[in-house]
Amino acid sequence: MLQKLYDWIDERVDITPIWRDIADHEVPEHVNPAHHFSAFVYCFGGLTFFVVVIQILSGMFLTMYYVHDIENAWRSVYYLQIDVAHGQIVRGMHHWGASVVIVMLFLHTLRVFFQGAYKKPRELNWMVGVLLFFTILGLGFTGYLLPWDNKAYFATQVGLEIAEQVPLIGPEIKTLLAGDPDIVGAQTLSRFFAIHVFFLPGALFALMAIHFILIRRQGISGPL
Amino acid sequence: MHKGKGMKFVGDSRVSAERKSNIPKDYSEYPGRTEAFWPNFLLKEWLVGAVFLVGFLTLTLAHPAPLEGVADPTSSSYIPLPDWYFLFLYELLKYQFASGPFVLFGILVLPGIAFGALLLAPFLDNGPGRRPHQRPVAVTMMLLAVASVVWLTYESASVVNWEERAEANKPIHPDEMTVDTSHPGYEFYEANCMTCHGGNLEGTGAGPALLDTEKTAEEIATIAREGIGGMGPNMFQGSDEELEKLVDFIVSSKQDGE
Numbered sequence: 001m002l003q004k005l006y007d008w009i010d011e012r013v014d015i016t017p018i019w020r021d022i023a024d025h026e027v028p029e030h031v032n033p034a035h036h037f038s039a040f041v042y043c044f045g046g047l048t049f050f051v052v053v054i055q056i057l058s059g060m061f062l063t064m065y066y067v068h069d070i071e072n073a074w075r076s077v078y079y080l081q082i083d084v085a086h087g088q089i090v091r092g093m094h095h096w097g098a099s100v101v102i103v104m105l106f107l108h109t110l111r112v113f114f115q116g117a118y119k120k121p122r123e124l125n126w127m128v129g130v131l132l133f134f135t136i137l138g139l140g141f142t143g144y145l146l147p148w149d150n151k152a153y154f155a156t157q158v159g160l161e162i163a164e165q166v167p168l169i170g171p172e173i174k175t176l177l178a179g180d181p182d183i184v185g186a187q188t189l190s191r192f193f194a195i196h197v198f199f200l201p202g203a204l205f206a207l208m209a210i211h212f213i214l215i216r217r218q219g220i221s222g223p224l
Numbered sequence: 225m226h227k228g229k230g231m232k233f234v235g236d237s238r239v240s241a242e243r244k245s246n247i248p249k250d251y252s253e254y255p256g257r258t259e260a261f262w263p264n265f266l267l268k269e270w271l272v273g274a275v276f277l278v279g280f281l282t283l284t285l286a287h288p289a290p291l292e293g294v295a296d297p298t299s300s301s302y303i304p305l306p307d308w309y310f311l312f313l314y315e316l317l318k319y320q321f322a323s324g325p326f327v328l329f330g331i332l333v334l335p336g337i338a339f340g341a342l343l344l345a346p347f348l349d350n351g352p353g354r355r356p357h358q359r360p361v362a363v364t365m366m367l368l369a370v371a372s373v374v375w376l377t378y379e380s381a382s383v384v385n386w387e388e389r390a391e392a393n394k395p396i397h398p399d400e401m402t403v404d405t406s407h408p409g410y411e412f413y414e415a416n417c418m419t420c421h422g423g424n425l426e427g428t429g430a431g432p433a434l435l436d437t438e439k440t441a442e443e444i445a446t447i448a449r450e451g452i453g454g455m456g457p458n459m460f461q462g463s464d465e466e467l468e469k470l471v472d473f474i475v476s477s478k479q480d481g482e
Binding site: 010011012013014016017020023024025026027028029030032033034035043046047050051054070074075077078081088089091092093094095096097098099100102110113114115116117118119120122123126127130131133134137140141144147148149150151152153154155157158159162165166167184185221224 | 234237239240243244246248249251254255256257258259260261262264265268269272273276277280281283284285287288289290291292293294295296297299302303304305306307308309310314317327328331332339342343344345346347349350352353354355356358359362363366370393395397398
């Protein structure tokens with residue numbers, strides 16, 4: 001039955017090459033922890049991706065309750081945390097995922113660095129990876145404000161004051177992020193929400209796609 | 225792949241009428257014990273992912289995500305602190321060479337060099353050798369950078385009393401912030417304690433919330449006289465009778481209505 005359904009779709013759309021392109025690749029011995037336990041260091045990149053998926057899914061559920069205005073932001077988070085069934089778990093996953101993804105990313109970066117895996121011909125993928133690192137730090141910075149509690153508010157204020165001190169374009173950067181040259185308030189929350197939920201995830205998806213396509217084209221780096 | 229004449233299509237579409245085989249490639253001639261990702265390796269990877277997820281969910285269940293009180297932009301006593309992975313940058317700005325007149329060094333030059341070098345690492349370290357001992361400069365720089373980040377993060381985090389911070393900033397819903405101002409002890413609270421413990425006993429950066437304190441009346445009375453932690457002695461300077469009213473006010477304001 002399933003096979004017939006697959007054949008029916010395949011005859012019309014020719015989907016076999018599409019998913020074979022993704023699924024058909026070799027896993028060399030030196031990256032396989034089943035053969036060499038020390039190869040677990042190759043897991044960090046995959047675990048980073050896994051946590052990013054957790055962040056996307058939990059974040060999607062959080063937006064079902066979260067309200068990005070200064071009157072209700074904190075109340076909606078409080079409600080989610082206290083009253084919504086399993087809300088505490090979903091928010092907990094998003095909160096801890098934000099930290100775990102940084103840890104995994106850090107370990108993945110160190111693995112690639114100390115193995116010299118960024119050398120020719122993989123320079124471009126290293127740079128895409130560093131841009132991914134910056135994007136995820138940006139997601140961490142913008143997401144920190146959203147619960148609109150004291151630690152969020154004052155950390156963001158400090159962050160924006162630091163941005164303001166950049167010569168020439170500092171005040172413009174601050175206004176762009178905060179929505180106002182002086183006030184950290186309703187506009188700031190809306191902008192950080194938009195950046196956190198639309199702009200940066202867009203960049204994240206594009207960069208991840210390039211990262212993975214390049215890995216598939218170049219193959220994983222050989223053993224040292 | 226078939227090219228040129230004789231190609232057959234499904235209907236008038238561009239989909240080839242010839243079905244391709246669906247057998248995984250043969251990796252047996254690859255060096256070493258190479259394995260197919262699909263489905264052999266994916267099954268093992270899935271198990272690692274499941275174990276990781278169990279650990280992650282355990283962490284989530286054991287430590288609920290923190291939430292502090294609703295943002296109060298007028299608060300002047302709150303000590304800001306970024307999330308832990310920005311602490312090293314925050315700590316850097318406390319050094320004399322990276323603050324005040326040299327702040328650009330702290331916010332642009334040093335992070336710019338560090339992250340710029342990270343981004344351009346393949347071009348700075350462009351020798352052919354991949355092993356760490358073949359590129360001592362790059363490896364040393366990275367080890368120094370990692371050590372600095374770890375040290376700065378530790379320096380920044382170790383001086384913070386995280387438990388006290390969490391205790392002082394417990395989330396209290398704005399609708400529930402009501403105190404009985406007609407209570408005889410309120411005037412003494414207002415005069416002696418409110419500056420640090422907040423107008424509604426909700427706590428401020430300088431003192432913890434008293435709304436849900438677990439201390440007994442005797443303990444509260446002792447603390448008001450003798451102080452505790454960062455709270456100095458003789459904060460309350462009224463008579464014993466006034467102290468009794470004050471303690472009664474704090475105890476009666478407990479949220480669970482004890």
